[in-house]
Amino acid sequence: MRATSRLLLAEDAEPPSPQDLETLTLRLRGYMMLAIPVVESAALTWPEDDVPRACALACIGEARMRLRLEPGRNLPAGIRHAQRLARSVNALCDHYQTVGGEHR
Template sequence: MRTTARRLLAEDAEPPSPQDLDTLTLRLRGYMMLAIPVVETAALTWPEDDVPRACALACIGEARMRLRLEPRNGSLPAGIAHAARLARSVNALCDHYQTVGGEPR
């Protein structure tokens, strides 16, 4: 998951081609759809006043919102920006997965 996210977020990342961008975007969306319920289930086992729980649940809310969004226009730069936001959500979900007791991804 993190490897895919790094393809867009690394400082030296090359802009993907339109076809690669479609593949990356679909892969990132799929990762988010898999990670959200796992992180949420784990976070909900923590006490309600626990800070990591609150952070994980906030991250999940943002990730769900990003899944509902589409790129602002059909341009390649807008698609890359959209995919980068998805990649940041994937990284954050992986971080929270580790925080609430999961294994590194």
């Protein structure tokens, strides 16, 4: 998951072709759809007033919102959309580690 995110977020990342961008976007969306319920399940085991739980649940809310968004109509807008998805994937991985999961 993180390796895919790095393809878009690394400082030296090359802009993907339109075909590669479509593949990356679909892959990131799939990762998010898999990670959201796992992170949510782990977060809900924490006490309601715990900060890691609140942060993880906020991240999940943002990730769900990003899943509802459509990519832009041109390549730069599509890349920005995919980068946002990649940041959500990284955040979900971070929260999974924080609330009791293992490193992905």
